[in-house]
Amino acid sequence: MTETEIVNLDITVAIPTYNRASHLPQLLERLLNQTKVEHLNWEIIIVDNNSTDNTAEVIRDSQTKWKGNFPLRYFRETEQGAAFARLRSVREAKGQLIGFLDDDNLPAPDWVAQAVAFDKEHPQAGAWGGQIHGDFEVQPPEKFERIQAFLAIREHGEQPHLFDPDNLRLPPAAALVVRKQAWCDNVPQRPILTGKLPGLLVQGDDYEPLLYIHKARWQIWYNPTMHSYHQIPYWRLEKDYLLSLARGCGLCICQLRFINAKNWQKPIVFIRTFVGNLRRLLQHFIQYKGQSQSDIIALFEMEFYWGSMMSSLYLVKYYLSSVLSKKCK
Structure with missing residues (x-):
């Protein structure tokens, strides 16, 4: 492993965030109430990617009132772009596994436990994603299922299977677990695709690290026992x-x-x-x-x-x- 801290926790749940202070309390509440984690050593880290709202204040308040027997840590990443927020998450994480959750994606009560359990059964897995269900503010348009994967919705059935990276069939970073060793040994520190920036709408930043991990012969899996719920507001279903x-x-x-x-x-x-x-x-x-x-x-x-x-x-x-x-x- 190169240029990393010694990892001594089972899993780090990393939440990259940008201007979604109002979403964070509910997400943290879901993580605080995770089940079947009594035997786990884990942590939560928030990586604030230059938010201009009151994200820092919300996290400071949460830390003051924190009732978990695991740490809640906060970092500010000044280089703009989701890819850089994830890279910072990896650098700061103390877990052998890193469970990425988007700030608008709510995990099921056993998401953390199922993430760790899958690791025990699949030691060759470098990354795995689960079922992501849509939590819609308004009714999606007819035939929406044809494009739902573009909004990070994944419902591929109840059987685990390998993804197909060669054909760019991969899990999104909205609810993704990666093995820290697989990431640190293979993912470059300067990404090609940085994530959405003002005036730059190119996507693909969540797939790029997975392709490097796949190139190093780690497996990428679908784990159907990990459920999360992507909150999709009305404006994400508008034409523009x-x-x-x-x-x-x-x-x-x-x-x-x-x-x-x-x-x-x-x-x-x-x-x-x-x-x-x-x-x-x-x-x-x-x-x-x-x-x-x-x-x-x-x-x-x-x-x-x-x-x-x-x-x-x-x-x-x-x-x-x-x-x-x-x-x-």
């Missing part, structure tokens, strides 16, 4: 948000596929990504011609295919900007 989400999820595709590609494979990946998604885009347009503007699900899918096609060109732009920045230095 959904289309920006679809585009952002598409724009990272080529970069993600390059992570596990050998150098000789990269030109092939580049061309297949562009041509394959151009074909999907045209097929979708023909299938939904005259309907896509009124069918938000079809429109979402078209925007995703467009973003995936453009991800090849976005990758060229990324490398050119990297080269130019190095020359300027």
Whole structure:
């Protein structure tokens, strides 16, 4: 293990957060009341990614009133982006396992216990995600199940199975457990994909570390006994948000596929990504011609295919900007 503290706890629950102070008390209450954890040594850490609301005050108040027999720690990560908040979480975590929970994702009462139990049965697992159910403020649109995975909803049945990283079928970071050793030994300290930033909507930051872990031959599992509930407000089902989400999820595709590609494979990946998604885009347009503007699900899918096609060109732009920045230095 490189550049890490000695790990001596069973699990660290890490909560990266940004401007969601109102969500944190309920999440902390859920964690405080976890069941079947009496035998565990664990902790909670909050990583505040430059919040401008009263997140720090809320956590200080929670620490003052804390009744748990495990610590609640707080850190502020000044480099903006969810990827950097997760990296800080890993650096600060004292657990052998790190259970990431988004600040709007509420765990079932036995989430922590089930996370640790899975580790005992699957020592080759580098990461595992569970069932994430939608907790909707308003009714989702018809046929929403076709795109629900883009909003971090995962309901893949009651049997554990391996994910398929080679085809980018992976668990989201909204409720994800990683083995600290697998992360620290393989995930770079400077991510390619940082997470949503002002003016930059590219997604994929939660998949990037998993692909490095997979590349090192660790397994990525689906654990159906871990349940959590993603709180989805009305505005996340509105057209503007959904289309920006679809585009952002598409724009990272080529970069993600390059992570596990050998150098000789990269030109092939580049061309297949562009041509394959151009074909999907045209097929979708023909299938939904005259309907896509009124069918938000079809429109979402078209925007995703467009973003995936453009991800090849976005990758060229990324490398050119990297080269130019190095020359300027």
